[in-house]
Amino acid sequence: MPLPDVIVVGAGIVGAACADACARRGLRVEVLDAHGIGGGATAAGMGHIVVMDDSEAQFALTRYSQQLWQALVRDLPRSVEYTASGTIWVADDDPTTAAEMDEVRRKHAYYAARGVATEILDPRGLAAAEPNLRAPLSGGLLVPGDAVVYPPCAARFLLERNAIKVTLAPPVTNLSSLRAGHVVNAAGAGAGALTPGLPIRPRKGHLVITDRYPGWLHHQLVELGYLKSAHSHDGDSVAFNAQPRATGQILIGSSRQFDAEHTTVDHALLARMLRRAALYMPALPSLSALRVWTGFRAATPDSLPLIGPWSENVLLATGHEGLGITTSLATGELIADHITATPSAIPPEPYLPHRFSNGHALQH
Numbered sequence: 001m002p003l004p005d006v007i008v009v010g011a012g013i014v015g016a017a018c019a020d021a022c023a024r025r026g027l028r029v030e031v032l033d034a035h036g037i038g039g040g041a042t043a044a045g046m047g048h049i050v051v052m053d054d055s056e057a058q059f060a061l062t063r064y065s066q067q068l069w070q071a072l073v074r075d076l077p078r079s080v081e082y083t084a085s086g087t088i089w090v091a092d093d094d095p096t097t098a099a100e101m102d103e104v105r106r107k108h109a110y111y112a113a114r115g116v117a118t119e120i121l122d123p124r125g126l127a128a129a130e131p132n133l134r135a136p137l138s139g140g141l142l143v144p145g146d147a148v149v150y151p152p153c154a155a156r157f158l159l160e161r162n163a164i165k166v167t168l169a170p171p172v173t174n175l176s177s178l179r180a181g182h183v184v185n186a187a188g189a190g191a192g193a194l195t196p197g198l199p200i201r202p203r204k205g206h207l208v209i210t211d212r213y214p215g216w217l218h219h220q221l222v223e224l225g226y227l228k229s230a231h232s233h234d235g236d237s238v239a240f241n242a243q244p245r246a247t248g249q250i251l252i253g254s255s256r257q258f259d260a261e262h263t264t265v266d267h268a269l270l271a272r273m274l275r276r277a278a279l280y281m282p283a284l285p286s287l288s289a290l291r292v293w294t295g296f297r298a299a300t301p302d303s304l305p306l307i308g309p310w311s312e313n314v315l316l317a318t319g320h321e322g323l324g325i326t327t328s329l330a331t332g333e334l335i336a337d338h339i340t341a342t343p344s345a346i347p348p349e350p351y352l353p354h355r356f357s358n359g360h361a362l363q364h
């Protein structure tokens with residue numbers, strides 16, 4: 001048997017996207033996972049496909065990947081539950097300031113300058129779009145191109161459409177024991193155990209899912225302060241984030257915690273997260289919650305993923321923090337571009353892991 005061209009360690013959405021992109025370039029690909037397809041952060045995530053504006057590099061990667069998801073829609077099976085729900089960034093201003101509506105206008109101009117259609121909602125427009133939001137709120141920004149998927153089924157689809165061989169095996173402990181032209185470390189928050197010295201910190205998050213309430217929520221709602229929570233690197237934080245599922249269920253998030261090693265639910269933090277959600281949607285506490293779970297995002301110091309070569313034949317595809325579902329497809333293309341020496345659709349430099357090899361950024 002010839003050696004595979006590529007072995008991908010990790011059958012989450014990122015590993016699946018890397019394997020898929022390589023297979024579509026004609027490479028022989030195999031995938032190894034210790035726990036099964038889409039069982040890590042991919043099973044724990046929200047599945048919001050969202051274009052972000054927190055840096056030019058984050059915009060480029062999320063926009064490129066969102067376009068790849070849009071190009072895939074016709075091929076996706078129903079199980080992936082792709083829903084073009086759009087996002088509303090919700091502004092809740094202190095009556096003495098209009099800082100969040102200023103931010104809505106800034107975001108609108110930013111996206112418009114880069115070809116992304118958005119619509120500014122005034123308080124009445126926001127209430128009409130989402131009647132279960134507290135009224136009046138200051139307004140919001142509707143981003144109609146954003147969407148929602150069910151991530152574990154998306155990972156399975158990407159692996160199955162080219163019949164990629166997936167082996168469930170004990171955890172890989174040594175990448176140099178794998179015999180292939182290239183090895184891709186796509187082990188998510190576990191990537192640091194395989195490649196020592198990576199600037200990755202697991203960042204725990206909680207989600208709640210409700211019973212079915214069709215029509216109760218229409219768009220993915222995110223509070224405008226969400227990025228403050230995502231980018232803070234100390235302390236626990238919560239931000240309001242609610243998502244309508246294709247089943248009529250509602251996913252409620254989100255929390256962020258460093259240095260929390262166990263999967264157990266932190267009841268104090270969960271209560272804080274739900275109080276934050278109820279501030280925006282006062283009727284939420286009257287809904288019935290079915291399940292709460294936690295998962296670990298792979299966080300990097302500069303909030304950008306690690307995509308590209310690391311050592312000898314090892315490439316990294318990890319560090320996607322809270323955006324790995326969105327950016328998985330673009331990550332797969334960048335990895336396949338590198339392996340096949342093909343120019344990429346976006347500049348790959350901002351995501352290259354070697355930005356951290358000068359030492360200072362390796363400190364947490």
Ligand SMILES: Cc1cc2nc3c(=O)[nH]c(=O)nc-3n(C[C@H](O)[C@H](O)[C@H](O)COP(=O)(O)OP(=O)(O)OC[C@H]3O[C@@H](n4cnc5c(N)ncnc54)[C@H](O)[C@@H]3O)c2cc1C
Pocket residue numbers: 009010011012013014015016032033034035036037038039040041042043044045046047048049050170171172173186187188189190191194204205206207253254294295296297298317318319320321322323324325326327
């Ligand atoms: C609460 C929460 C909400 C989120 N919401 C969103 C969202 O709305 N939108 C979005 O874009 N992103 C979201 N994310 C982030 C997203 O879920 C992750 O970025 C993404 O799933 C990472 O995928 P991955 O394939 O890199 O990692 P994982 O899904 O964790 O996959 C890694 C795989 O590697 C395997 N593995 C690890 N170590 C080894 C080893 N030594 N040997 C063999 N196998 C190994 C694991 O078993 C696992 O299957 C969220 C995350 C959380 C926790």
